[in-house]
Amino acid sequence: DQQVKQNSPSLSVQEGRISILNCDYTNSMFDYFLWYKKYPAEGPTFLISISSIKDKNEDGRFTVFLNKSAKHLSLHIVPSQPGDSAVYFCAAAASLTDYKLSFGAGTTVTVRA
Amino acid sequence: NAGVTQTPKFQVLKTGQSMTLQCAQDMNHNSMYWYRQDPGMGLRLIYYSASEGTTDKGEVPNGYNVSRLNKREFSLRLESAAPSQTSVYFCASRVGQAPNTEAFFGQGTRLTVV
Numbered sequence: 001d002q003q004v005k006q007n008s009p010s011l012s013v014q015e016g017r018i019s020i021l022n023c024d025y026t027n028s029m030f031d032y033f034l035w036y037k038k039y040p041a042e043g044p045t046f047l048i049s050i051s052s053i054k055d056k057n058e059d060g061r062f063t064v065f066l067n068k069s070a071k072h073l074s075l076h077i078v079p080s081q082p083g084d085s086a087v088y089f090c091a092a093a094a095s096l097t098d099y100k101l102s103f104g105a106g107t108t109v110t111v112r113a
Numbered sequence: 114n115a116g117v118t119q120t121p122k123f124q125v126l127k128t129g130q131s132m133t134l135q136c137a138q139d140m141n142h143n144s145m146y147w148y149r150q151d152p153g154m155g156l157r158l159i160y161y162s163a164s165e166g167t168t169d170k171g172e173v174p175n176g177y178n179v180s181r182l183n184k185r186e187f188s189l190r191l192e193s194a195a196p197s198q199t200s201v202y203f204c205a206s207r208v209g210q211a212p213n214t215e216a217f218f219g220q221g222t223r224l225t226v227v
Contacts, residue, residue: 002155004155006155009153034215034216036218041220041221042220042221043117043203043205043218043219043220043221044156044203044218045218046215046216046217049215089155089156091156091216095214099144099161099163099207100146100158100161100171101146101158101205101207101216102158103148103155103156103157104155105153105154105155106155
């Protein structure tokens with residue numbers, strides 16, 4: 001049973017607009033959340049993370065929001081650029097109890113010029 | 114700094130053949146992981162090694178074995194390949210059990226079993 005869920009397999013957005021990617025999790029032990037970006041024929045690369053002690057983390061055009069009560073996080077990309085077209089994976093870890101990262105199924109983002 | 118290196122990048126096997134996927138990291142990380150990526154399934158953990166000398170099963174370990182040869186290297190072995198093992202395999206490493214640490218991934222091995 002997947003503990004991290006990305007229910008939108010794809011997202012199409014116009015260049016310059018906001019991209020919002022959503023992620024839900026079921027394991028209440030998760031306390032560290034990450035977003036990865038993956039281009040075709042490459043390995044995933046780390047994008048941004050957030051600890052459960054925060055509800056927002058910002059890095060340039062990327063902001064991650066965490067709602068612990070709803071077990072939900074989102075990634076905002078503003079403004080979206082053509083180079084942002086990729087697959088985005090949400091991942092979570094129970095950092096104090098195990099070493100594993102659990103991943104969602106991914107959301108494919110296409111930024112239209 | 115090479116990061117995480119996987120070999121080979123591509124492989125075609127016949128059903129029943131065996132092979133070993135190699136992974137090495139040069140970041141002095143304690144933890145290493147093997148994932149497989151399948152359409153609509155995301156990245157699923159096959160096996161992981163929290164530290165040198167230890168290995169543990171992940172979500173989908175059946176049909177695989179692993180060896181943590183030393184701190185740098187973590188190999189994945191398919192003893193008798195099956196078409197269901199056609200996938201893209203990623204090796205990753207992470208500092209270890211510490212908060213706020215990300216995993217670094219290799220470029221992947223695309224395996225086809227016919």
